Amino acid sequence: MDLTLIVVLVILLAVFFDFTNGFHDTANAMATPIATGAMRPRVAVTVAALLNLVGAFLSTEVAKTISGGIIREGPGGVEITPTMIFAGLIGAVIWNMITWLRGLPSSSSHALFGGLIGAALVGAGTNSVDFGVVLSKVVLPALLAPLVAGLVGFLATRLAYRITRRPVGKNQRGGFRVGQIFTSSLVALAHGTNDAQKTMGVITLALIAGGFLGSGANPPFWVILVCALAIALGTYTGGWRIIQTMGGGLTDIKATQGFSAEASTAATVLASSHLGFALSTTQVSSGSIIGAGLGRRGSTIQWGTAGKIVIAWFITLPAAGLVGAACELIARIGVVGLVIDAVLGAGVIVGIFVASRRKPHEQSNALEVDVAMNSVLTRSERRSLLKKRGDELLAERRRMSDESSLFELGAEEEVR
């Protein structure tokens, strides 16, 4: 009974974590095409959601360990109990919600590691965590990822502008919008195959720990399905605050930069996942965007925002860890502690959600208006209004980005 309750709670929470992971990371792939008008916001998040859904089914090779060696788990080490997983997940989810509220892109996997580390420190003592691995797998990559991605993004942007420059006549760079659709989709697909898998791994390990599956079992189909749906739904919900930060808060992105940034993100993420040096997609993506911002002459970077993001990266692990540790402390009381944890966690999550509604971030104003509008207008009125607004918005974006539109490139380009 006791164990069943924990496993059920872990599964529910893991699915919710998957959901927050989805909307937290939509921005990695879709912030730049939305910002340059390559895709309408709704279209962009729909495409990303579908690719995440597909991606989740493509790869079910679940990691052997949840923490990738950070916690000395397995034979000869400590045993990660479902309670620890539960406490760690609460830490990860709460930190994801907080950064979302502030519109900060931070790595969901680092939040998960942080929560688990916190829970393991309390639950199994200081020996349970391998701090050398923390340094080499979390802290140093957090420094290196944006540097590499920034350099690649900067050079790619420089190249793109240099090559498309015309000595006479207007530069034609609208075609980069078409390219953006492909590079962004690639990033979204890669995200789906990576991140849904983590949650599947967590749930499977919880099921094994609870004795519902034999050790070394593959995730049952319903786990894969639920994880895929949760991450896709989260992506579709769209973390608009983070999209705003990445798409406009860091620097004004034009089509050429958007294409270069997303090409760099895709290249770096794929290289890192296949050549044995894992980098966080979120950090790579932010770095590429900053690099692309530096690469265009006359563009400015909001270093204040960039600084906040970097600070958030470095707080992610300890902050999620603190929450995880606190939850583990409470959970050690027993079943009552677990229930207290669950109620507290749910309370904080609802509280953050209410705060996001009541005090709409100035950036998400447009979205709030949309919601309000939906309640007074009829369907067709709403649709025509939305379309008109969408067209105006698109026209405005095109005007601002001052890079000739797709349609000037000729009919055959549009077909492609």
Added chain:
Amino acid sequence: MINWGAFLLVALVSLVSAGALVTIYASGLRLLAVDGRPRAAVVGAYACFTVCALGVLFGIYLIVPALHAS
């Protein structure tokens, strides 16, 4: 402790592949923008776009584990 060799390799490969993709795609766009749109330029442009499409397909190949089962 940290695998600098792997890191340098990742940095180099990302730099080269992203650079190549952007260079080829941008060349394609530039060729489309050649005055008067001579036939050769248009053909060259579409050749560039095709190479880029192949690059994207290679990316998908890398992402889907079933395609390169080890």
